[in-house]
Amino acid sequence: MAYQNDIPKANDRPSISQGDIKDNFTAIKTYVDRDHVAISTPGVSVNEGKHKKVTLRAQSPSPTTVADEGMLFTKDYGSATPFANLYWKPEPGLNEVLMTNNINPLAAATGYTFLPAGIVLQWGRKLFAVGSKQETVTFPVVYQTVFQVVGTLIKSTSSTVEQKFSIGTPSTTGFTAYIESHPAGTTYNLSWIALGTRTL
Numbered sequence: 460m461a462y463q464n465d466i467p468k469a470n471d472r473p474s475i476s477q478g479d480i481k482d483n484f485t486a487i488k489t490y491v492d493r494d495h496v497a498i499s500t501p502g503v504s505v506n507e508g509k510h511k512k513v514t515l516r517a518q519s520p521s522p523t524t525v526a527d528e529g530m531l532f533t534k535d536y537g538s539a540t541p542f543a544n545l546y547w548k549p550e551p552g553l554n555e556v557l558m559t560n561n562i563n564p565l566a567a568a569t570g571y572t573f574l575p576a577g578i579v580l581q582w583g584r585k586l587f588a589v590g591s592k593q594e595t596v597t598f599p600v601v602y603q604t605v606f607q608v609v610g611t612l613i614k615s616t617s618s619t620v621e622q623k624f625s626i627g628t629p630s631t632t633g634f635t636a637y638i639e640s641h642p643a644g645t646t647y648n649l650s651w652i653a654l655g656t657r658t659l
Contacts, residue, residue, distance in 0.1 A: 462486035517543040521555055524548050536577075537561055547575075560657060562600060571600050578606075579657045584613075587638060587647040594649065597633040602655035605629045610636060615646035622647070629653065 462483055467476040488498060494514055496506040515533040522532055530548045535541035536557060545558040560573035569583030585596045608629045612622060623639040624647075636649045 462490075515543075515545070521546070522548065524550055526550055531558075562657065565599065569599060573657075577656050579655060581653045583651060585636065585649045585651065587641060587649070590641050590643075592639070592641050593635055593637045595633060595635050596649070596651060598631075598653060600657055602631040602653075603657055605631060605653065605655040607655075608634050608651060608653045610649050610651035612638065613648040613650055615648075624649070626651075631655075 463479055466479040466483055467473070473480075491498065491508075494510060494512055496504070496509050496511050498507055515531070518532050518534045521534060522530060524530055528550065532546055532548060533543040534546060536544040540561075542561045544560065547556045547558055549555070556575050557577045558575050560577060560579065562571065562573055562579070564570070564572035566572075571579060571581040573579050579600055579602065581598055581600060583596065583599070585594050587594050608626055610624075610626055612624045614622065625637050627635040627637065634651075634653075636651075638647055641647065
C-alpha cells in the first residue's frame with residue numbers, strides 16, 4: 460500500500476489505524492533503504508543508515524540555489540544522445556559547472572580524459588616516418604572546439620644540433636606537425652597535448 464501522509468488521523472483509534480501505520484513504516488523503510496545500508500536490527504550493525512550510494516534523478520530545468528548554498532544534481536547533457544551528467548550549482552549569480560562527460564577516459568600512451576566545465580584533455584605521441592618531415596595526428600575524440608595544442612619533439616640520438624618543428628592550425632579532428640629536416644639515422648617522436656570541448 461502507498462504511503463499515507465494523514466495517518467493517524469486525529470480521531471483514529473490505534474486498533475483501527477494499526478494497519479495503515481504499519482504500511483507507512485514499511486514505505487519509509489523502502490524509501491530509506493534505497494540509497495542506504497538497510498535497517499535490520501538497530502544497534503547491531505554500525506553501517507545502518509550510512510549511504511551506500513547516491514542516486515540523482517536528471518533535472519529539467521536546472522534547480523536554483525539561494526545565498527550560502529551550493530548543490531550537486533544531474534541533468535541530461537548532449538544533443539545527439541543525451542545522458543544524465545553531474546553538475547555543481549554554486550550560489551546565485553555564478554554559473555553551474557559540468558563535472559562529468561559522456562566519455563570513458565582512456566589511460567594509455569595516447570589517451571584522453573574529461574575535466575570540469577565540459578573540457579576534454581587528450582594526449583599522445585606521433586613517430587615521424589623515416590625521412591618524413593611532416594606527420595598528421597588524429598585526435599582519439601573529435602572536438603567541438605579546440606583551445607590549444609602544444610608539443611615537444613623527442614629525438615633518438617644525442618646530437619646537440621637543434622631541430623626546428625612546428626604545429627599547424629588544428630582542426631576538430633587533428634593537426635599536422637612539421638620538422639625542418641630529418642637526417643638519416645635519426646628518429647623523431649612528437650609528444651603532444653590538446654585541450655578543447657567535445658562534440659556530442
